[in-house]
Amino acid sequence: MPIHEKSLIRPENLKTHDELVIDGVDVSGHWSTFIEARVVTDYNEALEEEIAALPGGEYIHRCWQCGSCTNSCTVNAINPDFNPRYWIYLIRMGMESELLRDKDIIWQCVSCNKCTYACPRDVFPEGVMKATSHWLELKGHTPKSPSMHFDEVFTEQIVKTGKIEESRTIRRFFARTKQALMQDWMIEMTKRMLRHLPIGMLTRMGLATLVAPRTSNWGAASKAMQEYIDEQEHERAEALNLAALAKRPEQDVAA
Amino acid sequence: MTTKEKYKKVAYYPGCALEGSGHSYNRSTKAVGKALGLDLVEVKNWNCCGAMEVKNVDPKLQTYLSSRVMSVAANEMDMDVVMAPCNGCYHNLKKAEYDLANDAESVEVVGKLSKKAGHKTYESGQVETIHALDWIKEAIGEDGLRERVKNSLSGIKIANYYGCMYTRPRHIFPEKDQGPGSESTSKPHFMDDLLAAAGAENVDFPLKTACCGGAHTLSDSDTSTKLVLNILKTAKMAGADVIATECPTCHSGLEMHQIRAEKTLGEKVDIKILYFTQLLGMALGLKPRKVGVHENISDSMRFLKEKGLA
Numbered sequence: 001m002p003i004h005e006k007s008l009i010r011p012e013n014l015k016t017h018d019e020l021v022i023d024g025v026d027v028s029g030h031w032s033t034f035i036e037a038r039v040v041t042d043y044n045e046a047l048e049e050e051i052a053a054l055p056g057g058e059y060i061h062r063c064w065q066c067g068s069c070t071n072s073c074t075v076n077a078i079n080p081d082f083n084p085r086y087w088i089y090l091i092r093m094g095m096e097s098e099l100l101r102d103k104d105i106i107w108q109c110v111s112c113n114k115c116t117y118a119c120p121r122d123v124f125p126e127g128v129m130k131a132t133s134h135w136l137e138l139k140g141h142t143p144k145s146p147s148m149h150f151d152e153v154f155t156e157q158i159v160k161t162g163k164i165e166e167s168r169t170i171r172r173f174f175a176r177t178k179q180a181l182m183q184d185w186m187i188e189m190t191k192r193m194l195r196h197l198p199i200g201m202l203t204r205m206g207l208a209t210l211v212a213p214r215t216s217n218w219g220a221a222s223k224a225m226q227e228y229i230d231e232q233e234h235e236r237a238e239a240l241n242l243a244a245l246a247k248r249p250e251q252d253v254a255a
Numbered sequence: 256m257t258t259k260e261k262y263k264k265v266a267y268y269p270g271c272a273l274e275g276s277g278h279s280y281n282r283s284t285k286a287v288g289k290a291l292g293l294d295l296v297e298v299k300n301w302n303c304c305g306a307m308e309v310k311n312v313d314p315k316l317q318t319y320l321s322s323r324v325m326s327v328a329a330n331e332m333d334m335d336v337v338m339a340p341c342n343g344c345y346h347n348l349k350k351a352e353y354d355l356a357n358d359a360e361s362v363e364v365v366g367k368l369s370k371k372a373g374h375k376t377y378e379s380g381q382v383e384t385i386h387a388l389d390w391i392k393e394a395i396g397e398d399g400l401r402e403r404v405k406n407s408l409s410g411i412k413i414a415n416y417y418g419c420m421y422t423r424p425r426h427i428f429p430e431k432d433q434g435p436g437s438e439s440t441s442k443p444h445f446m447d448d449l450l451a452a453a454g455a456e457n458v459d460f461p462l463k464t465a466c467c468g469g470a471h472t473l474s475d476s477d478t479s480t481k482l483v484l485n486i487l488k489t490a491k492m493a494g495a496d497v498i499a500t501e502c503p504t505c506h507s508g509l510e511m512h513q514i515r516a517e518k519t520l521g522e523k524v525d526i527k528i529l530y531f532t533q534l535l536g537m538a539l540g541l542k543p544r545k546v547g548v549h550e551n552i553s554d555s556m557r558f559l560k561e562k563g564l565a
C-alpha cells in the first residue's frame with residue numbers, strides 16, 4: 001500500500017518489508033508499507049489541567065483543532081516538526097509520551113504571536129507553548145532551556161534594580177549557560193561598533209557597565225515582587241503535584 | 256482638546272534598550288521631536304516594563320512593572336499620554352492597560368504590589384499609551400511633515416519593517432483596524448505614510464510584520480539568523496536600499512544577525528538599516544551625527560553621502 005501522507009508520519013512509525021509474500025502475492029518494498037499500530041497505555045488524564053494551571057495555558061480547552069496556529073507559525077516555517085496544533089491535541093488527549101518526543105523543541109517558540117492573531121478561538125497558543133515548556137522543566141523532562149535561563153537572568157536583574165543593563169545581562173546569561181562570551185560573530189560585531197563610536201560614547205558605555213542604571217527607591221517594590229514570585233512558585237508546584245514527584249524515586253528505592 | 260493638540264506634549268518612556276544598544280533611536284527621536292516643536296517630558300525615575308522575558312516567569316509581574324510606569328506618568332506627573340518608541344515597551348504598556356481593564360485578578364495583584372511598593376495604583380484609563388509613529392502621525396501629520404522637509408528622501412527605496420509587537424496580539428490595540436485613518440494590524444502603514452511624506456519611495460514589502468526571532472536572539476541564535484536573513488533578502492528582492500525600523504530590538508536584531516549570517520553562513524546581504532526617526536530627522540535637515548547614524552552598528556554613511564543626505 002503506497003502511503004501518500006508519508007511526510008506526515010514519523011519515520012519510526014513506518015514499517016516496510018523489503019521482501020514479503022502474503023498469500024502468494026509479492027508485496028515487497030513500498031507495497032508492504034504500514035503505519036505501525038501503536039497501543040497507548042500511559043494516558044495522563046491530568047495533563048490538560050496541569051498545563052492549564054500554568055500561566056499562558058488557561059484557554060487550551062477552547063481549541064477546536066483548526067490548525068490556523070501551525071499554519072501561521074514562524075518556527076513551523078523553518079522546522080515542520082514544530083507543530084502547536086498537534087501538541088495541543090496531544091495535551092488535551094493526555095498523550096504524554098507522544099508529547100515528550102518533541103520535548104526538546106517546544107521551547108523554541110519565538111513569541112511572535114502570529115498564532116494568537118490567527119486563532120479563531122482565542123486559545124492564545126503562544127501562551128500554551130510557554131506553559132508547556134515550563135511544564136516540561138518543572139516535571140524534570142527537560143533541563144532548563146537557554147531561553148528560560150535568559151528570562152530568569154533578566155527578571156532577577158529587574159526585580160533587583162528596576163532596570164536592564166544589556167551588557168551585564170548578556171554576560172550573566174552566557175555564564176549561566178556555560179557559553180563562551182566572545183564568539184566569532186560577536187567579536188566582529190563589537191569591532192564594527194567600535195569603528196564608529198566616538199570616545200564620549202565609549203566612555204559612557206564603559207561607565208554604564210560599572211555604574212549600572214537603576215531605578216531609585218526600588219527596595220520596597222523589589223521586596224514585594226520577590227514575595228509574589230515565591231508565592232506563585234509554591235502554587236504552581238502544588239498544581240503539578242511536584243512534591244509527590246520528588247518522593248517517587250525514594251519510594252522506588254524503598255520498594 | 257483634539258488628538259493633535261494632546262500629542263504635542265507627551266510623557267516620554269525611552270525604556271532600557273534606548274539607554275544602551277538603541278541609543279541612536281533615543282537621540283533621533285528627541286532630535287526629531289525638537290525639530291518638529293513637540294514636547295517630550297521623560298517619565299520620572301522609570302523602571303523597565305519587563306521586556307519579553309518577565310512574562311515567562313510570571314505574566315502578572317510584567318503587568319505590575321508596566322503599570323508602575325503609567326502610574327508615575329499619571330499620578331506623579333499629571334500627564335495623560337505616554338509615548339514609547341520601543342515596540343516592546345509600547346506593547347507591554349498596552350497589554351497592561353488591557354489586562355487592568357478586563358481581568359480582575361490582574362487588578363488585584365497590581366493593587367497589592369503597588370501598595371507594598373508604596374506608590375499609587377495605576378487604574379486603567381488614566382493614560383493613553385502611544386507609539387512614536389502615532390505621535391508624529393497625529394501631532395504633525397503627512398501634510399505638516401511635507402511642509403517642513405528640507406532634504407527630500409527622494410530616490411531612496413525603503414522597506415518598512417514593523418516587527419511583531421506593534422500589531423500583535425490584536426486585542427490589546429483596540430484603536431487599530433478601525434477603518435480609514437487608523438492603523439492596520441495586517442498591513443501597517445503609519446511608517447510608510449510618514450516616510451512617503453518625506454519624499455521616500457516605499458517598496459512593496461511582504462514581511463512588514465514578520466518576526467526576527469528577537470525573543471531568542473541569544474538563546475537560539477541559529478533560528479534568529481535564519482529569520483533575519485529571510486527578512487533582509489526579501490527586502491533586497493523587493494528593491495529596497497534601506498530597511499526602516501521602529502523598535503530597538505528589531506533594529507539591533509537585524510544588525511546583529513546581518514553580521515552573524517555573514518560570519519556563520521557566508522551570506523552577505525548589502526542593505527542599510529536605519530531607524531525611521533533617523534530618516535525623518537535627515538529629511539528635516541539634521542546632520543547624520545545629530546540623529547546618531549554613527550552609533551548604528553551597520554555603516555550607512557557612504558550611502559547617505561551618495562544620496563545627498565550627509
Ligand code: SF4
Nearest residue numbers: 063064066067069119
Ligand atoms: S488556531 Fe486556535 S483553535 Fe485552531 S488549532 Fe490552533 S489553538 Fe486550536
Ligand code: SF4
Nearest residue numbers: 073109110112113115
Ligand atoms: S508565538 Fe510561537 S507558536 Fe505562535 S506562531 Fe509564533 S513561534 Fe509559532
Ligand code: SF4
Nearest residue numbers: 270271272304306343
Ligand atoms: S522592553 Fe526593552 S526597552 Fe522596553 S523597558 Fe523593557 S527592556 Fe527596556
Ligand code: SF4
Nearest residue numbers: 418419467469504505
Ligand atoms: S520583530 Fe523581532 S524584535 Fe521586533 S518585536 Fe518581533 S521578535 Fe521582537
